[in-house]
Amino acid sequence: MRDRIVRTIVFFDLPNIYAKDKRxxxxxxxxxxGEGFIMMQESVYSKLVLNNNQSELLLSRLRKNAPKKGLIQVLTITEQQYSKIEYIIGESNSKIINNEDRLIVL
Structure with a gap:
């Protein structure tokens, strides 16, 4: 099976009542x-990842940097699945890449 470009989506709901929670x-x-995630909407962030192995590494870093309280969920889907998002209200964000073109920097 060939590696596929995947999109990792993070959903989170963190407490922010106290100053420590806000921090x-x-x-x-x-x-x-800093990891390169793009905000899709409030508390929903996505990142394009080259393959499932990279996604697993990203997930382990997310676990290490997660706060102790709150709810954080991660969903990994293929870029093809992600491109099928339907917008009921609002428009797509032009900052979000919706294709499988790769950027190579030499």
Whole structure:
């Protein structure tokens, strides 16, 4: 089976009542952005990953950087599945890549 480009989607709901909770929320959000995730909507972030092995490595890093409280869910789907998202209200974000073209930097 050939490696497929996959999209890792992170859904999270973190407490932010107390100052410590807010710091944890902001730290986790900053971590996601630093990893290259793009915000799809509030508390939903996605990242294009080259294959399932890379996705597993990303998942282990997410576990290490997750706050102790709250809910964090991860869904990994193929880019082909992701491209079938239907927008009921609103428009697609042009920052999100919806194809399998690869960028090679030399």
């Amino acid at each position: 944890n929320y902001l730290r986790f959000r900053k971590y996601l952005l």
